[in-house]
Amino acid sequence: MRPLDDITVIAPHFKRRLSGVTSTVVQLIPEQRRIGRGIVTLGPGLPDDLPKMAWNQLPALWRRPKSAKNRVWHARRNNEMLLGIILRDVLRMPLKLLFTSAAQRHHTGYTRWLISKMDAVVATSARSGSFLKVPHEVIRHGVDINRFRPGDGTTDTVEATGLPGQYLVGCFGRVRHQKGTDLFVRAMIELLPRYPEWTAVVSGRVTGENQGFADQLQADIAAAGLASRIVFLGEVDDIKPWYRRLTLYIAPSRNEGFGLTPLEAMASATASVASDAGAYAELIAEGETGKVVPANDFERLRDAIAVYLADPAEAIKAGQRGRAHVVENFALEREARALEMVYNQLLDAD
Structure with a gap:
């Protein structure tokens, strides 16, 4: 077990299944450690290489860390806030509670009560902040601009995929109605016959309750005679090369929390067309x-998609501008350092 004397931040993660929060934690914690923060996770559903504390180490939180009050x-998440309240207010552990909210909706009474007990609150976008009834700071998510980067080799090309066409347009994420996968497929069925140099790819997990939804999409593709040009990849082991192979990325969500995928695409020098769900319009x-x-x-x-399919050169230029935009405004280090300022205020607070 990892000693906690030098650990000043606990980042609980109480969900086994992959989610946007999971993606945030997986990317952010290594960057926070790189800049010197002693931080560990607690809970399931995260890679083994992330620093973790064990549940039986919770009593050690009664002792203050070496370097802070x-x-x-x-x-x-709500359950993470609740346990924090119990640890601080019932068990009297020297903890300060911070909540990050990405929700784009009015909170329930229960959630508002939990939030009211926090020592500080961060919103991941101005839009999510507009639903909060407490003082908060907006700190937008960032992406690792070294992991998500422009293509630089033969494996980052359309040719490497074995798919037809000169350009790829893609939609990544869980295949379901909320994510708008059907809107993407419908757009491709209408547009691809007019643009034979383009091929579409869909990548993401299909859960049991959404299998019928995915099967219907594939049936629609087959009926349109486009099975070779609208390809379902399934859940790939590493999505980063696929961002680099795309010329255009589509994020058609009907609703979203924050939504990292357009940032990941732009960091990879890929243009993005997105709905205004989540924080997409701020990205x-x-x-x-x-x-x-x-x-x-x-x-x-x-x-909007048709504009870029008709002019691949402009899509390529937009992707190059996207890379510069992310490097300047949404590098992961920027998010980590903004959180550092919040942590430091709380660590020495009475």
Whole structure:
């Protein structure tokens, strides 16, 4: 077990299944450790190489860390906030509670009560902050610009995939109605016959409850005679090379928490077209790095995509501008250092 004397931040993660929160934690914690923060996770569902504390180490949190008056309990879900409240207020552990909110909806009374007990609150976007009833700071997520990078070799090309065409357009994420996978497929069925140099790829997990949804999409593709040009990849082991192979990325979600995928695409020098769900509108520079359309508006989505399919050279330029945009505004280090300022205020607070 990892000693906790030098650990000043606990980042609980109380969900086994992959989610946007999981992706955030997996990327952010190594960067936080790189800049010198003593931080560990607690809970299931995370890679083995992340620093962790064990459940039987919870009593050690009664002891203050060597370098601060308190530790920070950085929660991102209701159950994580609740345990933090119990540890601090019932068991009287020297903890300060921080909650990061990505929700784009009005909170329930229970969630508002939990949030009211936090020592500090961070919103991941201005939009998510607009639903909070407490003082908060907006710290947008970032991405690792070294892991998500432009292509630089033969494996980062369309030719390496064995798929037809000169350009790839893709949609990544769980295959389900909320993510708008059907909107993407419908747009491709309408557009690809007009643009024979393009091929579409869909990557993401299909859960049991969404198998019928995915089967219907594939049936629609087959009926349109496009089975070789709208390809379901399934859940790939490493999505990063696929971002590099794309010329255009589509994020058609009907609703979203934050939504990292357009940032991952732009960091890979890939243009993005997205709905205005989640924080997408705060990530994409309209007309420069891509386009943003109203959520669940099929016609606007299709027409925005068509602009780039008709002009691949402009899509490539938008992707290059996207890379510069992410490096300047959304590098992961920027998020980590902004959180450092919040942590430092809490660690020495009375």
